[in-house]
Amino acid sequence: GTADLECDVLVLGGGPGGYSAAFRAADLGLKVVIVERYASLGGVCLNVGCIPSKALLHVAAVMDEVAHLSAAGIDFGAPQVNVDTLRGHKEKVISKLTGGLAQMAKMRKVTIVRGYGSFVGSNHLEVEETTGAGQDKTGAKKVVAFRRAIIAAGSQAVRLPFMPDDPRVVDSTGALALQGVPKRMLILGGGIIGLEMGTVYSTLGARLDVVEMLDGLMQGADRDLVKVWQKMNAHRFDNIMLKTKTVGAEATAEGIKVTFAPAEEGGSVPEPQTYDLVLQAVGRSPNGKKIGADKAGVAVTERGFINVDIQMRTNVAHIFAIGDIVGQPMLAHKAVHEGHVAAEVIAGELQGNQELAAAAFNARVIPSVAYTDPEVAWVGLTEDQAKAQGIKVRKGLFPWAASGRAIANGRDEGFTKLLFDDSPEAHGHGRILGGGIVGTHAGDMIGEIALAIEMGADAVDIGKTIHPHPTLGESIGMAAEVAHGSCTDVP
Numbered sequence: 001g002t003a004d005l006e007c008d009v010l011v012l013g014g015g016p017g018g019y020s021a022a023f024r025a026a027d028l029g030l031k032v033v034i035v036e037r038y039a040s041l042g043g044v045c046l047n048v049g050c051i052p053s054k055a056l057l058h059v060a061a062v063m064d065e066v067a068h069l070s071a072a073g074i075d076f077g078a079p080q081v082n083v084d085t086l087r088g089h090k091e092k093v094i095s096k097l098t099g100g101l102a103q104m105a106k107m108r109k110v111t112i113v114r115g116y117g118s119f120v121g122s123n124h125l126e127v128e129e130t131t132g133a134g135q136d137k138t139g140a141k142k143v144v145a146f147r148r149a150i151i152a153a154g155s156q157a158v159r160l161p162f163m164p165d166d167p168r169v170v171d172s173t174g175a176l177a178l179q180g181v182p183k184r185m186l187i188l189g190g191g192i193i194g195l196e197m198g199t200v201y202s203t204l205g206a207r208l209d210v211v212e213m214l215d216g217l218m219q220g221a222d223r224d225l226v227k228v229w230q231k232m233n234a235h236r237f238d239n240i241m242l243k244t245k246t247v248g249a250e251a252t253a254e255g256i257k258v259t260f261a262p263a264e265e266g267g268s269v270p271e272p273q274t275y276d277l278v279l280q281a282v283g284r285s286p287n288g289k290k291i292g293a294d295k296a297g298v299a300v301t302e303r304g305f306i307n308v309d310i311q312m313r314t315n316v317a318h319i320f321a322i323g324d325i326v327g328q329p330m331l332a333h334k335a336v337h338e339g340h341v342a343a344e345v346i347a348g349e350l351q352g353n354q355e356l357a358a359a360a361f362n363a364r365v366i367p368s369v370a371y372t373d374p375e376v377a378w379v380g381l382t383e384d385q386a387k388a389q390g391i392k393v394r395k396g397l398f399p400w401a402a403s404g405r406a407i408a409n410g411r412d413e414g415f416t417k418l419l420f421d422d423s424p425e426a427h428g429h430g431r432i433l434g435g436g437i438v439g440t441h442a443g444d445m446i447g448e449i450a451l452a453i454e455m456g457a458d459a460v461d462i463g464k465t466i467h468p469h470p471t472l473g474e475s476i477g478m479a480a481e482v483a484h485g486s487c488t489d490v491p
């Protein structure tokens with residue numbers, strides 16, 4: 001058929017996965033088109049995810065820290081919160097980054113087609129053009145012909161079917177829009193996204209309730225890490241409802257009245273509560289069913305995911321998929337690395353470069369971080385997993401109460417934990433399998449543990465690596481020394 005545009009690689013979606021794939025493909029000499037329905041590149045992460053949440057969390061952490069300085073003889077008085085200015089600050093952070101992406105796309109001569117894309121054949125995508133700040137359709141259509149495609153259409157927040165359509169019920173995007181500070185807020189779902197947003201709103205003055213179906217908050221992390229966070233954050237919550245389901249909600253003049261039920265037979269039933277704001281943070285669902293995948297022959301699972309192999313290839317050999325749409329963990333850094341793999345494989349195939357064509361996603365580990373205060377970060381095998389899977393590990397734990405820097409910072413509640421292979425075959429020199437950190441800046445430090453795992457380091461490698469003193473990062477070297485049994489105990 002006829003096409004308005006032709007390219008080597010079509011990238012559907014301009015999030016971290018999509019723009020990373022597009023930029024790598026362009027750098028490798030390919031003609032690239034990105035189709036994105038929104039006004040700016042960056043996807044969920046830059047516009048309504050990672051970045052705006054961290055801009056607000058930074059402000060909240062500074063506010064909390066400043067409030068604690070009176071113990072050090074410095075008083076600032078009660079904070080005066082101007083929500084409009086704060087929102088503007090967050091918007092500026094976003095536009096600085098999205099503006100940078102637009103420039104990088106231009107420099108690389110990547111064409112951006114603004115609109116809603118849907119496959120119309122195995123080598124054609126139709127774009128219904130959009131305009132304005134949202135995704136208003138202009139009525140105009142364009143067809144893009146491609147040799148290869150990378151699907152990077154991401155995910156969106158799950159909505160509970162019984163939630164009323166009301167401005168007082170929001171998802172993470174609505175919470176980040178920061179329309180005001182509620183008195184009472186319910187966080188529906190005790191995962192990272194809900195707890196991060198709860199941290200922001202609570203520091204700004206909201207009282208929090210959280211409801212979670214499972215028996216603990218921040219699932220995935222070891223309980224000892226979460227316990228430290230929970231103790232430090234208990235003051236934010238009126239009710240932490242675990243093993244509890246939300247079964248109904250009603251918009252009333254006083255607020256959103258929410259009813260609960262035990263998640264298991266015989267559990268206790270919390271009283272219904274009324275909230276000024278309800279944040280739905282019960283997970284994200286992939287956009288696989290909304291892109292006409294069937295027209296290209298691409299298989300989509302019941303839940304909307306697209307299955308791929310380690311080269312990020314779908315069941316259709318010339319169509320690839322990356323990021324949230326291919327599965328868990330739904331994290332930006334995973335999407336970026338997958339994007340690079342897809343771009344390299346494609347460039348390798350189109351240019352006959354065997355080495356590039358053999359690219360594959362074979363990361364051993366993908367770190368997770370809750371940017372709460374304190375932060376909780378973990379990577380690789382957790383202690384809970386080791387127990388469940390019967391894997392024998394040697395643990396090295398360094399409490400920050402023994403870290404000079406943590407004490408100087410007034411934040412010595414954290415700890416650093418490393419887990420080493422202690423199977424008989426390891427002969428006491430087992431490689432590192434996982435690690436977790438709870439404490440300020442944990443997220444900035446977890447990358448070192450990921451590197452150690454990727455490189456197959458053992459406790460001696462890490463313990464004998466000289467870390468600067470006094471830093472929080474030192475705690476990683478100390479934890480390794482503890483595991484190796486040669487802790488020197490230097491605070």
Ligand code: FAD
Pocket residue numbers: 012013014015016017018035036037038042043044045046048049050051053115116117118152153154155172173193287290291322323324325330331332333334335371
């Ligand atoms: P997305 O970022 O979802 O991008 C997909 C893009 O495709 C979107 O721009 C969308 O408009 C576009 N699109 C979809 N369908 C079409 C179509 N048919 N036509 C045209 N365009 C289309 N991850 C982290 O690693 N760290 C964090 O701190 C973090 N914080 C988060 C906080 C929040 C509140 C949320 C919601 C998420 C957070 N995440 C975080 C997750 C992270 O945002 C995602 O993992 C990441 O954005 C996934 O990237 P992606 O490229 O797969 O898709």
